[in-house]
Amino acid sequence: MGQPMRESGLALLDVSARPTSQPLSERSRGVRILQLAIAGGDLLVISLATVLAAVGRTHLGLFSATADVNDVAQSVGVWIVAGWMLANVALGTYARGYLGVGTIEYARILSAAGCTAGLIGIMSYLTKFNLSRGFFVLMFVIGIPLLLLWRRIARRLVHRAHARGLLLTRVLISGSPGHVDDVAAVLERESWLGYRIIGALLPEGAARGTTDRGVPVAGQTDETADAVIRNEADLVVFTEGAFPSAADFRRIAWELEGHHVQMAVVPSLSDISSGRIMMRPVGGLPLVHVEQPRSLGASRGLKRTFDLVGATALLLIASPLMLAAAIAVKLQDGGPILFRQTRVGRDGALFECLKFRSMVVDAEAQLSAITHLNANADGVLFKIQRDPRITRVGHVLRRYSIDELPQLINVINGEMSLVGPRPALPAEVRRYVPDVQRRLHVRPGMTGLWQVSGRSDLSWDDTVRLDLYYVDNWSLVQDLSIVAKTVHAVIRSRGAY
Incomplete structure (x- = not known):
């Protein structure tokens, strides 16, 4: 299982099926464009920070001059920008599950910047490259806040897009009627996340037109894969009552393999921050460890x-x-x-x-x-x-x-x-x-x-x-x-x- 998927008072554990060559849905195409747009913004911000660091080092004189800063910036600036962008990619700052929500996106940006700074320092030491300390410090002092500000602006734009009905995630919720309504209440309350509930999948014998909360019933839990494909869902959320055993869930995942559908499991935990949850697989059994409350x-x-x-x-x-x-x-x-x-x-x-x-x-x-x-x-x-x-x-x-x-x-x-x-x-x-x-x-x-x-x-x-x-x-x-x-x-x- 993956890490908690959203920070919305509801613990959703991402267990997405592996994507293949199936055609991308409109939502998936939109997310790809969003990821590319954010990456393009990051590239511009990092490039700007590099230029400003070179200019600032020349005019501020924070450290004693040991080399021509402009020559240094021109010779290694492109490599630094490329390395920083690669660090962003490697540490998952563009992962679709974290764009626009929670603090993990910001934490990964800081981690990528720290890794980049560490690698630059190590490489400069090993190759005895005479990198200007002022240029090095200014690049990250300017770049990190600008990156965080840009991501904050991008996040606001994503939320506005959700409010206008764009980039919405079509969601099916599978489980017993009461648990479906509980999950629906959370997702509707956190509307800025961009979830659009299109239906519920209920166990056999609980058939009805809608749940008590008014979620339309789209099928039964034993036909999850067919219902997901038929309703063109982007995400199926499994809550209590969605499947009788782990083997049944495994079969559902097999049936959805090759389709661009995310799967999430609600482990009957709510109002617990992701910082208190840790996944530890033991012999193939995914154990969710929950820290004690932090009131003390x-x-x-x-x-x-x-x-x-x-x-x-x-x-x-x-x-x-x-x-x-x-x-x-x-x-x-x-x-x-x-x-x-x-x-x-x-x-x-x-x-x-x-x-x-x-x-x-x-x-x-x-x-x-x-x-x-x-x-x-x-x-x-x-x-x-x-x-x-x-x-x-x-x-x-x-x-x-x-x-x-x-x-x-x-x-x-x-x-x-x-x-x-x-x-x-x-x-x-x-x-x-x-x-x-x-x-x-x-x-x-x-x-x-x-x-x-x-x-x-x-x-x-x-x-x-x-x-x-x-x-x-x-x-x-x-x-x-x-x-x-x-x-x-x-x-x-x-x-x-």
């Missing part, structure tokens, strides 16, 4: 250091904006600048969460009069899209999350974290079911997966799912990624009210 790591020294350093730096940078916000709030109606509200922190500890006041002074007293406007009447949270208690200044503060900047003080005090679950009210916590209590195992955050995934537009169930995913799969890299995405989410103001 989200409460230890490394994260606390990240919070202290980050919050202190942000507080210094944002101080002029905070001063302007404080003045605006005061001038609005003469009331208090800060709004202090009791929230539940790590392990149930209570603390005063600080915000710039964005509502009228007696907002709490007016709450009972507007409960009928709650947009989340069936959930734990209280949300109103057009809350009449919000002031004119408050609308601006909330739109760009400026009202939450005082929480940097909560972070420095150790009551909150820069990244974590949404800070909950005591009344909300009293309504938690046991599983949801796990949100309290880490400090609440100023931002989190809930912030970068829709903010107030999220349902209560989605908010809980994202918070529990964060608690169980914490990593510092994920924290950095969420902070970067928060900036984009705040600028777009999506779900802010």
Whole structure:
């Protein structure tokens, strides 16, 4: 079996059939063009970095000159560009399963750059080639960020293509009706992945027109290969109930061999990051090893250091904006600048969460009069899209999350974290079911997966799912990624009210 195919809260293990000379589908042709376009962009970026490194070395004088940099660049520049591109190919940076999703694409780009740098250093040493150190350093200092930026832009273009119905993967889901609906819910929720569910394959005896979620039934599990070919599917996802035994799955794979169809198996694991999953074949038996949850790591020294350093730096940078916000709030109606509200922190500890006041002074007293406007009447949270208690200044503060900047003080005090679950009210916590209590195992955050995934537009169930995913799969890299995405989410103001 291959590595996890997608990072979407659902573990899909890629077990694609070996392609042969069968005609390419429209989707496969589109993916080939996409791979070539991304490779062409990489070639331009690496070439540009090489030229800029030569120019920068000549004008910046970072190291003492030992050779004519222009001559060196001309003599080895083409070979360096070719070697870097070969490293990208060898390490799978153009693999179709990782283009546009997850962090593996970026990790492989960094690995390819590191291998290229190492090989250049080794070859220069062995051949005693007098390569300019300034040229060498600048090439990678410029090239790596430009490559990552280009891949980020390419990823956005792919997602836009998916939103317009282009480059979509036609998916058949095979298994029992309940499990088919569970997988369909995940794939539909993560629409940016570009999956289009065209039907379900159910076991004999479960025949029906559609599943409870409305997925049309395209056939039975014992005719998987015929159904896949008949419906021109690009991907068939096998979930529980798709085949009685491993031998049956092997026969399905044999029947699909020679067709450009990907196969994926859902190993009954969900909301587990790829970093916690490792495949270890033992005697032909593919064992999926799953690491323990990482909630303890989200409460230890490394994260606390990240919070202290980050919050202190942000507080210094944002101080002029905070001063302007404080003045605006005061001038609005003469009331208090800060709004202090009791929230539940790590392990149930209570603390005063600080915000710039964005509502009228007696907002709490007016709450009972507007409960009928709650947009989340069936959930734990209280949300109103057009809350009449919000002031004119408050609308601006909330739109760009400026009202939450005082929480940097909560972070420095150790009551909150820069990244974590949404800070909950005591009344909300009293309504938690046991599983949801796990949100309290880490400090609440100023931002989190809930912030970068829709903010107030999220349902209560989605908010809980994202918070529990964060608690169980914490990593510092994920924290950095969420902070970067928060900036984009705040600028777009999506779900802010």
